[in-house]
Amino acid sequence: MFEVIDRVKPGLQKLIAALRETYPYASVLAVADDCRSWSISRGGVNIGTPRMGGGTGYVVRVFDGTGCAEYSFNEFSEEKIPGICETLARRLAEQGKALEGAAPLPTPVPADEPAALKKETAWKVHPRDPGDEAIVKKLTALREKALACDARILDAQAQVAYRSCRKLFLSENRDLDQTLMWTTAMVAVMANRGQEIKMSYRPFSVLGGAEVLDDMDAGVEKAAADALELLDSQPIAPGEYECVCDPDTTGMIVHEAFGHGVEMDMFVKDRALAREFVGEYVASPLVTMHDGSAVEQTATAFFDDEGTLTGDTIVIDKGVLKTGMCDALSAARLGMAPTGNGRRESYERKAYTRMTNTYFQGGEFTPEEMIASVKDGFLLESPSSGMEDPKNWGIQCMVTTAREIKDGRLTGKIFSPIVLTGYVPDLLKSVTMMSKTPELSGSGFCGKGYKEWVKVSDGGPYMKARIRLG
Amino acid sequence: MIERIKKALDKCGISLWRINEMTEETAELFFVRRQLDTRRIKDVHKYEVTVFRDVEEAGRGFTSVQLIASMEDGQIEKELKDAYYAAQFAANPPYALADPVQAPPVEKAGELAQAPLAQSAGKMVRALFAPDTHEDAFINSAELFVSRKRLRILSSEGTDVSYTDANVNGEFVVQCREPEDVEIHNTYSYDGLETQALSEKVEEALTFVRDRARAQRVLKSGKYDLVLSGNAVAEVLSYYVQRSSASAVYAKYSTWQQGEDVQGGDAAGERLDLTFRATAPYSEEGIPMEDLPLLREGKLQAYHGPNRFCRYLGVKPTGNYKKLSSGNGTVSFEELKKGPCLWAVTFSDFQMDPMSGHFGGEIRLAYLIDGDTVTPVTGGSVNGSILEAQKDLTFSTDRYVTSKYDGPYAVRLTGVSIAGAGE
Known part of the structure; x- marks a missing residue:
């Protein structure tokens, strides 16, 4: 499927050689993309090619006297090499003139140490193999099952999407080749109370293929029941409560509240409070946090979009902040080794420090024991959105459902929607219980600010902490 | 090619x-x-x-x-x-x-x-x-x-x-x-x-x-008259954009009818006046784009959206719009802020959920205004519902323009629930 990469590789190697005649460093990332999505709702059936990866194209990185520069394009052949070199040089010169000599941010030229690999992730069933007809039939059946749950259900949506891509990173000393595939799915159920529509959904994700379809049946009835429960939900009385977070909510706290704050391009910009806390307790000793490709989820990769090999970064070890995650440019500026977190939305976009698979390790309790330990609080479920605040470690996370717990039992009362606020270390230091098994979910995309969407997964165990809710 | x-x-x-x-x-x-x-x-x-x-x-x-x-x-x-x-x-x-x-x-x-x-x-x-x-x-x-x-x-x-x-x-x-x-x-x-x-x-x-740097975490929980400004005004109005879309109406996610008073007959404040602005000569389907009145006096003037859903509803396909303008605005921004209110200036992320009508976000900077006393505050969160708030809206005559919005700089909403940061 990705033969184009083999076809252009000799030409790209010649491009690197041509660029090296002018620049002390040159690399190219080539991406070949294959995406498809299938969905069904009351609005109809849709089969599409979502733009989640940006398509097939190339990005060249060079260093010149001013620092790092990049050129993204999507038409390449050996004949175009002189034109690419000329365009890059001319436009950088034009830009330099228009900026009237703006000072560069000092950045050492990358070391470009030798590395070579060719790897691919595994899948059981390629999403194209069942065929469009079979997938649409499966989604139709899931939707009808959800609609049959209760007459108050307004609509149900079922969808599946996958992205398979091959990435080739070449520099003078690096030849890295990987093929990755993830597949995600979702069942969403909507019920209405007048003009107000309540929605509940169940996400599914796998580093793999259409085998994720087998998991979807189990989520339909739960999504329907949750949507109907939300019809009777109430606004919560603002305050600080004992909370048990489900693994998805733990994941949102890991990712949004803490993870963005240890993306080390923020250290370079003096935008992250975490920089002052390396080596210090920022969380309860029950908290150990990982990021990387030691687990198989949707953000697993063998190398990042700057040609750095990936691994397992222990960010927090038993409550102590050990390190952040780092892209190659930021690592050079900070004088440290990159961690394989330089990621791009697509070949058309800049690489930033980005999370991959980010999660808290498990503890020793069961979810039932944790709920039983709460005198007056809530079980938080179904995170809906979150936003980072690396500078001040403020929390903004939203969850759809807070289930009331009184004297160790769920009362059946539901509150929604819920805004989580507060100071990140306060929340993490208040963690008193973790369940045994972390669960990761990779159904969503993560933005840097309000853009630059990349596939990530996050999660953890059930987690008990004190949290301000509103 | x-x-x-x-x-x-x-x-x-x-x-x-x-x-x-x-x-x-x-x-x-x-x-x-x-x-x-x-x-x-x-x-x-x-x-x-x-x-x-x-x-x-x-x-x-x-x-x-x-x-x-x-x-x-x-x-x-x-x-x-x-x-x-x-x-x-x-x-x-x-x-x-x-x-x-x-x-x-x-x-x-x-x-x-x-x-x-x-x-x-x-x-x-x-x-x-x-x-x-x-x-x-x-x-x-x-x-x-x-x-x-x-x-x-x-x-x-x-x-x-x-x-x-x-x-x-x-x-x-x-x-x-x-x-x-x-x-x-x-x-x-x-x-x-x-x-x-x-x-x-x-x-x-x-x-x-500068004001955020000296802001205090003293905001108490309760109901406030809330002033939103800039992009947050456009985000609140996005509720009307989503609910009037042909795709939402076709799927019955929205029951809005053309001519219906979608703001509610009991609205005591300003009646909404919204218009889509054409920012490109054609939609991606090749539909010629022109300015489209959306709400007049709070009443829905037109459905909007891509060809398929407009055809299903039997209305003229309009294409997808990227810019909304509002003709609202009755008092200057200075007047709008008079009387006890909370002017929430920046959020970590302010969002409107068009399905439920809920809007909210964590406050990064707000001014607690009470007469001549103006206190910068930070922390806490807004948790409101447009279904309630639309009954009493006041917009500023001061304007705010971006590539996606052209309308009042600010709106005042009454009785919005705020979770405090100070207790």
């Missing part, structure tokens, strides 16, 4: 199709303080082909594929055949494709569309940093994207139109280190070289970040 695609479509027996050709070039600059972090340029040329297929008793389906010029003919044919095969399983009730349009190319006027990208980027960078002259509050980092596009739309129905577009957008972070080290994240987007508007936005952001 267009002729190669047409030939492949013909060879594959595909008689209903649309081709969207897009070329884009950009100049992108990234700064840490005033130092250049990275420079980027981009030249891409893409073709998206949508193929339609009629299926007996099932209706009409479609799928799309993205093609690039370096593909060989055999690969193009394979992609198109694959899409055409899939389209039969995506059949929905039948509908007519967008009406054919043929017109001369439309060239965007103005300096941004005409001048070299590097030159435009240089002017905007100077505007960005011009107010950055203070010791206490400064630009921490910034990004600038200058983009120029040429788009062409062709269809099997006979459409052949093209136009050019240009945009400048980006973000900047302002920081103030004393008495507390804080920042505020800002975004901007303009259709022209709006150097003065960008400088004013930076100047305002520097004022806000």
Whole structure:
């Protein structure tokens, strides 16, 4: 499927050689993309090619006297090499003139140490193999099952999407080749109370293929029941409560509240409070946090979009902040080794420090024991959105459902929607219980600010902490 | 390439199709303080082909594929055949494709569309940093994207139109280190070289970040008269955009009828006056775009959206709009803030959920106003419902303009629930 990469590789190697005649460093990332999505709702059936990866194209990185520069394009052949070199040089010169000599941010030229690999992730069933007809039939059946749950259900949506891509990173000393595939799915159920529509959904994700379809049946009835429960939900009385977070909510706290704050391009910009806390307790000793490709989820990769090999970064070890995650440019500026977190939305976009698979390790309790330990609080479920605040470690996370717990039992009362606020270390230091098994979910995309969407997964165990809710 | 695609479509027996050709070039600059972090340029040329297929008793389906010029003919044919095969399983009730349009190319006027990208980027960078002259509050980092596009739309129905577009957008972070080290994240987007508007936005952001640095976490939980400004006003109004879309009405997610008083007859405040602005001569389906009244006196004037859903509802297809304007505004911003209220200036992320009508976000800077006493506060969160708030809206006569919004700078909502940060 990705033969184009083999076809252009000799030409790209010649491009690197041509660029090296002018620049002390040159690399190219080539991406070949294959995406498809299938969905069904009351609005109809849709089969599409979502733009989640940006398509097939190339990005060249060079260093010149001013620092790092990049050129993204999507038409390449050996004949175009002189034109690419000329365009890059001319436009950088034009830009330099228009900026009237703006000072560069000092950045050492990358070391470009030798590395070579060719790897691919595994899948059981390629999403194209069942065929469009079979997938649409499966989604139709899931939707009808959800609609049959209760007459108050307004609509149900079922969808599946996958992205398979091959990435080739070449520099003078690096030849890295990987093929990755993830597949995600979702069942969403909507019920209405007048003009107000309540929605509940169940996400599914796998580093793999259409085998994720087998998991979807189990989520339909739960999504329907949750949507109907939300019809009777109430606004919560603002305050600080004992909370048990489900693994998805733990994941949102890991990712949004803490993870963005240890993306080390923020250290370079003096935008992250975490920089002052390396080596210090920022969380309860029950908290150990990982990021990387030691687990198989949707953000697993063998190398990042700057040609750095990936691994397992222990960010927090038993409550102590050990390190952040780092892209190659930021690592050079900070004088440290990159961690394989330089990621791009697509070949058309800049690489930033980005999370991959980010999660808290498990503890020793069961979810039932944790709920039983709460005198007056809530079980938080179904995170809906979150936003980072690396500078001040403020929390903004939203969850759809807070289930009331009184004297160790769920009362059946539901509150929604819920805004989580507060100071990140306060929340993490208040963690008193973790369940045994972390669960990761990779159904969503993560933005840097309000853009630059990349596939990530996050999660953890059930987690008990004190949290301000509103 | 267009002729190669047409030939492949013909060879594959595909008689209903649309081709969207897009070329884009950009100049992108990234700064840490005033130092250049990275420079980027981009030249891409893409073709998206949508193929339609009629299926007996099932209706009409479609799928799309993205093609690039370096593909060989055999690969193009394979992609198109694959899409055409899939389209039969995506059949929905039948509908007519967008009406054919043929017109001369439309060239965007103005300096941004005409001048070299590097030159435009240089002017905007100077505007960005011009107010950055203070010791206490400064630009921490910034990004600038200058983009120029040429788009062409062709269809099997006979459409052949093209136009050019240009945009400048980006973000900047302002920081103030004393008495507390804080920042505020800002975004901007303009259709022209709006150097003065960008400088004013930076100047305002520097004022806000100074106030955030001395803001106290003293906000108490309760009901407040809430003043929202800038992008948050557009976000609140997005509820009406989503609920009036043809796709939402067709799917029965919205029960709104044309002519219906969707703001509610018991609304005591200003009646909503909203209009869509056409920012491109054609939609991506080739539908000619023109300004469209959406709400007048709180009553729905029109559904809007892509061809298929508008056809289903029996209304004229409008295309998807990207800019909303509001004619509301009865008092000056200074008047709007009089009387006890909370002016929430910046959030970590302010969002409207168009399904539930709930809006909210964590407050990064707000001013607690009570007579002559103005207290900067931080922390806490807004949790409101437009279904309640729309009954009493007051808009400022001061205006705010971006590439996506043109309307009042601020709106005052009564009795909104706030979770405090101070107790």
